[in-house]
Amino acid sequence: MKSLEIRNLQKTYFDPYAGTKVTAVQDVSLDIREGEFVSVVGPSGCGKTTILNMVAGFLPATGGEIRVGGRPVKGPGADRGVVFQSFALFPWKTVLDNVGFGPKMRGVPKAERDRIAREYLALAGLSHAADRYPNELSGGMQQRVGVVRALANDPDVLLMDEPFASVDAQTRMTLQEELTRIWQEKQHTVLFITHDVGEAVFLADRVVVLSKGRVMRDIPVTLPRPRV
Numbered sequence: 542m543k544s545l546e547i548r549n550l551q552k553t554y555f556d557p558y559a560g561t562k563v564t565a566v567q568d569v570s571l572d573i574r575e576g577e578f579v580s581v582v583g584p585s586g587c588g589k590t591t592i593l594n595m596v597a598g599f600l601p602a603t604g605g606e607i608r609v610g611g612r613p614v615k616g617p618g619a620d621r622g623v624v625f626q627s628f629a630l631f632p633w634k635t636v637l638d639n640v641g642f643g644p645k646m647r648g649v650p651k652a653e654r655d656r657i658a659r660e661y662l663a664l665a666g667l668s669h670a671a672d673r674y675p676n677e678l679s680g681g682m683q684q685r686v687g688v689v690r691a692l693a694n695d696p697d698v699l700l701m702d703e704p705f706a707s708v709d710a711q712t713r714m715t716l717q718e719e720l721t722r723i724w725q726e727k728q729h730t731v732l733f734i735t736h737d738v739g740e741a742v743f744l745a746d747r748v749v750v751l752s753k754g755r756v757m758r759d760i761p762v763t764l765p766r767p768r769v
Protein backbone atom coordinates (compact mmCIF):
# COMPACT_ATOMS: atom_id res chain seq x y z
CA MET A 542 0.00 0.00 0.00
CA LYS A 543 1.09 3.57 -0.64
CA SER A 544 0.15 7.06 0.42
CA LEU A 545 -1.98 9.34 -1.75
CA GLU A 546 -1.15 13.05 -1.86
CA ILE A 547 -3.42 15.54 -3.54
CA ARG A 548 -1.85 19.00 -3.82
CA ASN A 549 -3.70 22.19 -4.83
CA LEU A 550 -5.89 20.26 -7.23
CA GLN A 551 -8.01 22.39 -9.52
CA LYS A 552 -10.49 21.75 -12.33
CA THR A 553 -12.23 24.24 -14.55
CA TYR A 554 -14.72 22.94 -17.10
CA PHE A 555 -15.89 24.88 -20.10
CA ASP A 556 -19.66 24.84 -20.51
CA PRO A 557 -20.22 25.06 -24.29
CA TYR A 558 -23.93 25.84 -23.92
CA ALA A 559 -23.55 28.79 -21.57
CA GLY A 560 -20.18 29.73 -23.08
CA THR A 561 -18.79 30.09 -19.55
CA LYS A 562 -16.26 28.37 -17.33
CA VAL A 563 -17.27 26.32 -14.32
CA THR A 564 -14.70 25.84 -11.58
CA ALA A 565 -15.71 22.45 -10.15
CA VAL A 566 -12.64 21.98 -7.93
CA GLN A 567 -11.07 25.14 -6.51
CA ASP A 568 -7.92 24.24 -4.59
CA VAL A 569 -8.08 20.86 -2.92
CA SER A 570 -5.21 19.43 -0.90
CA LEU A 571 -5.54 16.13 0.88
CA ASP A 572 -3.02 13.65 2.27
CA ILE A 573 -4.05 10.05 2.80
CA ARG A 574 -1.52 7.95 4.68
CA GLU A 575 -0.65 4.37 3.76
CA GLY A 576 -3.51 2.13 4.83
CA GLU A 577 -5.78 5.02 5.82
CA PHE A 578 -9.48 5.06 4.88
CA VAL A 579 -10.76 8.56 4.06
CA SER A 580 -14.33 9.43 3.08
CA VAL A 581 -15.16 12.56 1.13
CA VAL A 582 -18.72 13.81 1.66
CA GLY A 583 -20.65 16.73 0.25
CA PRO A 584 -23.82 17.62 -1.63
CA SER A 585 -24.43 16.86 -5.28
CA GLY A 586 -22.31 19.08 -7.53
CA CYS A 587 -19.60 19.90 -4.95
CA GLY A 588 -16.88 18.28 -7.06
CA LYS A 589 -16.53 14.78 -5.58
CA THR A 590 -16.62 12.83 -8.84
CA THR A 591 -14.38 15.37 -10.55
CA ILE A 592 -11.73 14.86 -7.85
CA LEU A 593 -11.98 11.07 -8.07
CA ASN A 594 -11.72 11.09 -11.86
CA MET A 595 -8.61 13.26 -11.73
CA VAL A 596 -7.01 11.03 -9.08
CA ALA A 597 -7.90 7.98 -11.21
CA GLY A 598 -6.25 9.68 -14.18
CA PHE A 599 -9.41 9.68 -16.31
CA LEU A 600 -9.65 13.46 -16.37
CA PRO A 601 -6.77 15.96 -16.72
CA ALA A 602 -6.47 18.50 -13.89
CA THR A 603 -6.21 22.19 -14.74
CA GLY A 604 -3.91 22.68 -11.76
CA GLY A 605 -2.17 20.87 -8.94
CA GLU A 606 -0.50 17.53 -8.50
CA ILE A 607 -1.34 13.96 -7.48
CA ARG A 608 1.27 11.60 -6.01
CA VAL A 609 1.03 7.92 -5.18
CA GLY A 610 3.76 6.79 -2.79
CA GLY A 611 5.51 10.11 -3.42
CA ARG A 612 5.61 9.60 -7.19
CA PRO A 613 3.65 12.05 -9.37
CA VAL A 614 1.03 10.29 -11.50
CA LYS A 615 -0.55 11.37 -14.76
CA GLY A 616 -3.15 9.24 -16.51
CA PRO A 617 -4.61 5.96 -15.29
CA GLY A 618 -2.47 3.21 -13.75
CA ALA A 619 -2.79 -0.16 -12.05
CA ASP A 620 -1.55 1.48 -8.82
CA ARG A 621 -5.05 2.99 -8.47
CA GLY A 622 -8.08 0.67 -8.44
CA VAL A 623 -11.48 2.20 -9.13
CA VAL A 624 -14.98 1.09 -8.13
CA PHE A 625 -17.83 2.97 -9.78
CA GLN A 626 -21.44 3.52 -8.81
CA SER A 627 -22.61 1.41 -11.73
CA PHE A 628 -21.25 -2.08 -11.71
CA ALA A 629 -19.27 -1.83 -14.96
CA LEU A 630 -18.75 -5.59 -15.23
CA PHE A 631 -18.16 -7.22 -18.61
CA PRO A 632 -21.49 -8.95 -19.33
CA TRP A 633 -19.91 -11.55 -21.61
CA LYS A 634 -17.42 -12.71 -18.99
CA THR A 635 -18.08 -14.93 -15.99
CA VAL A 636 -17.57 -13.54 -12.50
CA LEU A 637 -14.25 -15.39 -12.33
CA ASP A 638 -13.05 -13.82 -15.60
CA ASN A 639 -14.31 -10.38 -14.59
CA VAL A 640 -12.29 -10.56 -11.38
CA GLY A 641 -9.28 -11.95 -13.25
CA PHE A 642 -9.40 -9.21 -15.87
CA GLY A 643 -6.93 -6.84 -14.17
CA PRO A 644 -4.32 -9.57 -13.68
CA LYS A 645 -4.95 -10.64 -17.32
CA MET A 646 -4.13 -7.10 -18.50
CA ARG A 647 -0.88 -7.34 -16.54
CA GLY A 648 -0.02 -10.55 -18.38
CA VAL A 649 -0.65 -12.94 -15.49
CA PRO A 650 -1.16 -16.46 -16.94
CA LYS A 651 -4.64 -18.00 -16.82
CA ALA A 652 -4.04 -20.53 -13.99
CA GLU A 653 -2.46 -17.90 -11.75
CA ARG A 654 -5.14 -15.25 -12.39
CA ASP A 655 -7.87 -17.82 -11.71
CA ARG A 656 -6.14 -18.60 -8.40
CA ILE A 657 -6.01 -14.87 -7.51
CA ALA A 658 -9.65 -14.36 -8.54
CA ARG A 659 -10.80 -17.34 -6.44
CA GLU A 660 -8.87 -16.09 -3.41
CA TYR A 661 -10.56 -12.67 -3.56
CA LEU A 662 -13.99 -14.13 -4.28
CA ALA A 663 -13.59 -16.34 -1.21
CA LEU A 664 -12.65 -13.30 0.87
CA ALA A 665 -15.99 -11.71 -0.06
CA GLY A 666 -17.95 -14.95 0.37
CA LEU A 667 -18.62 -15.11 -3.37
CA SER A 668 -16.99 -18.43 -4.31
CA HIS A 669 -20.35 -19.89 -5.30
CA ALA A 670 -20.83 -17.19 -7.97
CA ALA A 671 -17.52 -17.76 -9.81
CA ASP A 672 -19.06 -19.37 -12.90
CA ARG A 673 -22.10 -17.10 -13.14
CA TYR A 674 -22.54 -14.24 -15.60
CA PRO A 675 -23.26 -10.72 -14.25
CA ASN A 676 -26.86 -10.65 -15.51
CA GLU A 677 -27.61 -13.76 -13.44
CA LEU A 678 -26.78 -11.83 -10.25
CA SER A 679 -28.65 -9.20 -8.22
CA GLY A 680 -27.43 -5.59 -8.27
CA GLY A 681 -25.92 -5.99 -4.81
CA MET A 682 -24.04 -9.12 -5.86
CA GLN A 683 -22.76 -7.39 -9.00
CA GLN A 684 -21.46 -4.52 -6.94
CA ARG A 685 -19.68 -6.95 -4.60
CA VAL A 686 -18.02 -8.44 -7.67
CA GLY A 687 -17.05 -4.89 -8.76
CA VAL A 688 -15.31 -4.32 -5.43
CA VAL A 689 -13.58 -7.71 -5.58
CA ARG A 690 -12.44 -7.01 -9.15
CA ALA A 691 -10.78 -3.74 -8.08
CA LEU A 692 -9.07 -5.48 -5.14
CA ALA A 693 -7.84 -8.45 -7.21
CA ASN A 694 -5.69 -6.05 -9.21
CA ASP A 695 -3.80 -5.38 -5.95
CA PRO A 696 -3.88 -1.58 -6.25
CA ASP A 697 -1.86 0.63 -3.89
CA VAL A 698 -4.82 2.96 -3.58
CA LEU A 699 -8.50 2.12 -3.88
CA LEU A 700 -10.81 4.84 -5.26
CA MET A 701 -14.54 4.36 -4.74
CA ASP A 702 -17.24 6.63 -6.16
CA GLU A 703 -20.57 6.06 -4.37
CA PRO A 704 -20.18 2.31 -4.86
CA PHE A 705 -23.25 1.41 -2.80
CA ALA A 706 -25.58 4.20 -3.95
CA SER A 707 -27.67 2.10 -6.29
CA VAL A 708 -28.44 -0.83 -3.98
CA ASP A 709 -31.20 -1.11 -1.37
CA ALA A 710 -30.58 -0.06 2.24
CA GLN A 711 -30.26 -3.60 3.62
CA THR A 712 -27.76 -4.64 0.94
CA ARG A 713 -25.85 -1.41 1.47
CA MET A 714 -25.29 -2.26 5.15
CA THR A 715 -24.08 -5.74 4.24
CA LEU A 716 -21.69 -4.26 1.66
CA GLN A 717 -20.39 -1.67 4.14
CA GLU A 718 -19.65 -4.41 6.68
CA GLU A 719 -18.03 -6.57 4.02
CA LEU A 720 -15.83 -3.70 2.83
CA THR A 721 -14.79 -3.01 6.43
CA ARG A 722 -13.85 -6.66 6.88
CA ILE A 723 -11.81 -6.76 3.67
CA TRP A 724 -10.15 -3.44 4.52
CA GLN A 725 -9.19 -4.73 7.98
CA GLU A 726 -7.56 -7.73 6.33
CA LYS A 727 -5.86 -5.99 3.38
CA GLN A 728 -5.33 -2.44 4.76
CA HIS A 729 -5.69 -0.62 1.48
CA THR A 730 -5.30 3.13 1.24
CA VAL A 731 -8.86 4.21 0.39
CA LEU A 732 -10.50 7.36 -0.97
CA PHE A 733 -14.24 6.77 -0.66
CA ILE A 734 -16.76 9.21 -2.09
CA THR A 735 -20.33 9.42 -0.85
CA HIS A 736 -23.11 11.92 -0.18
CA ASP A 737 -24.22 9.80 2.81
CA VAL A 738 -22.67 11.15 6.02
CA GLY A 739 -23.60 8.03 8.00
CA GLU A 740 -21.83 5.82 5.51
CA ALA A 741 -18.79 8.14 5.48
CA VAL A 742 -18.44 7.96 9.27
CA PHE A 743 -19.14 4.22 9.52
CA LEU A 744 -16.37 3.34 7.09
CA ALA A 745 -13.60 5.88 7.50
CA ASP A 746 -10.73 6.97 9.74
CA ARG A 747 -11.27 10.54 8.54
CA VAL A 748 -14.15 12.40 6.92
CA VAL A 749 -13.43 15.30 4.57
CA VAL A 750 -16.37 17.64 3.97
CA LEU A 751 -16.43 19.29 0.57
CA SER A 752 -18.48 22.29 -0.50
CA LYS A 753 -18.37 24.10 -3.82
CA GLY A 754 -15.07 22.51 -4.78
CA ARG A 755 -13.28 23.30 -1.52
CA VAL A 756 -12.38 21.33 1.59
CA MET A 757 -14.50 22.77 4.41
CA ARG A 758 -13.63 20.35 7.24
CA ASP A 759 -11.25 17.45 7.73
CA ILE A 760 -12.48 15.47 10.73
CA PRO A 761 -10.89 12.39 12.36
CA VAL A 762 -13.33 9.66 13.33
CA THR A 763 -12.34 9.00 16.93
CA LEU A 764 -14.93 6.36 17.78
CA PRO A 765 -13.57 2.84 17.75
CA ARG A 766 -14.31 0.89 14.59
CA PRO A 767 -17.40 -1.29 14.83
CA ARG A 768 -16.66 -5.00 15.01
CA VAL A 769 -18.10 -6.70 11.94
Ligand code: ADP
Nearest residue numbers: 554555556563565584585586587588589590591
Ligand atom coordinates in the same frame (compact mmCIF):
# COMPACT_ATOMS: atom_id res chain seq x y z
P1 ADP B 1 -20.39 15.68 -7.40
O1 ADP B 1 -19.69 14.42 -7.73
O2 ADP B 1 -20.02 16.19 -6.04
O3 ADP B 1 -21.87 15.60 -7.57
P2 ADP B 1 -19.21 16.72 -9.84
O4 ADP B 1 -17.75 16.54 -9.70
O5 ADP B 1 -19.94 15.73 -10.65
O6 ADP B 1 -19.87 16.82 -8.38
O7 ADP B 1 -19.52 18.16 -10.45
C1 ADP B 1 -18.95 19.35 -9.91
C2 ADP B 1 -19.38 20.56 -10.77
O8 ADP B 1 -18.80 20.46 -12.06
C3 ADP B 1 -20.87 20.67 -11.00
O9 ADP B 1 -21.21 22.03 -11.02
C4 ADP B 1 -21.06 20.04 -12.36
O10 ADP B 1 -22.21 20.57 -12.99
C5 ADP B 1 -19.79 20.45 -13.07
N1 ADP B 1 -19.38 19.47 -14.10
C6 ADP B 1 -19.12 18.16 -13.91
N2 ADP B 1 -18.75 17.55 -15.06
C7 ADP B 1 -18.77 18.52 -16.02
C8 ADP B 1 -18.47 18.55 -17.42
N3 ADP B 1 -18.06 17.45 -18.05
N4 ADP B 1 -18.61 19.72 -18.09
C9 ADP B 1 -18.99 20.84 -17.44
N5 ADP B 1 -19.28 20.89 -16.11
C10 ADP B 1 -19.17 19.75 -15.41
Ligand code: ADP
Nearest residue numbers: 631632633634635637638639641642645646651
Ligand atom coordinates in the same frame (compact mmCIF):
# COMPACT_ATOMS: atom_id res chain seq x y z
P1 ADP C 1 -11.02 -14.39 -21.98
O1 ADP C 1 -9.75 -14.60 -22.76
O2 ADP C 1 -10.77 -13.94 -20.56
O3 ADP C 1 -11.97 -15.53 -22.05
P2 ADP C 1 -11.75 -12.44 -24.05
O4 ADP C 1 -11.41 -11.00 -23.85
O5 ADP C 1 -10.92 -13.19 -25.02
O6 ADP C 1 -11.82 -13.14 -22.62
O7 ADP C 1 -13.26 -12.49 -24.52
C1 ADP C 1 -14.10 -13.60 -24.31
C2 ADP C 1 -15.25 -13.54 -25.31
O8 ADP C 1 -15.88 -12.24 -25.26
C3 ADP C 1 -14.80 -13.76 -26.75
O9 ADP C 1 -15.75 -14.57 -27.39
C4 ADP C 1 -14.78 -12.38 -27.34
O10 ADP C 1 -15.08 -12.42 -28.73
C5 ADP C 1 -15.87 -11.67 -26.56
N1 ADP C 1 -15.57 -10.22 -26.46
C6 ADP C 1 -14.39 -9.66 -26.16
N2 ADP C 1 -14.46 -8.32 -26.19
C7 ADP C 1 -15.75 -8.01 -26.48
C8 ADP C 1 -16.47 -6.78 -26.65
N3 ADP C 1 -15.88 -5.58 -26.50
N4 ADP C 1 -17.79 -6.86 -26.95
C9 ADP C 1 -18.39 -8.04 -27.09
N5 ADP C 1 -17.77 -9.23 -26.95
C10 ADP C 1 -16.47 -9.22 -26.65
